[in-house]
Amino acid sequence: xxxxxxKNIKIKNESSDIPKILPVILLDxxxxxxxxxxxxxxxxxxVLLQKNxxxxxxxxxxxx
Numbered sequence: 579x580x581x582x583x584x585k586n587i588k589i590k591n592e593s594s595d596i597p598k599i600l601p602v603i604l605l606d607x608x609x610x611x612x613x614x615x616x617x618x619x620x621x622x623x624x625v626l627l628q629k630n631x632x633x634x635x636x637x638x639x640x641x642x
Contacts, residue, residue: 579641580613581620583627586636613642 583604588597604612614620620639627637 579617580615581617581639582611582613582642583620583624584638584640585627586638587633588635611642614639617641 585602585604587600587602589600591598606612614623617639624637624639631637
């Protein structure tokens with residue numbers, strides 16, 4: 579199984595005070611989906627991204 583990381587970006591919702599969530603799949607340097615061979619490797623990278631997020635974006639690991 580392979581895994582990817584999804585970045586959930588909060589965007590302003592003009593019709594409500596609750597922000598919309600825009601899910602974005604992270605890409606590698608060749609504009610291909612950034613894939614991980616195992617969950618632990620993907621989770622380790624997700625935690626690193628989450629700790630370094632200054633915009634409070636949420637990251638999650640998804641099986642592909």
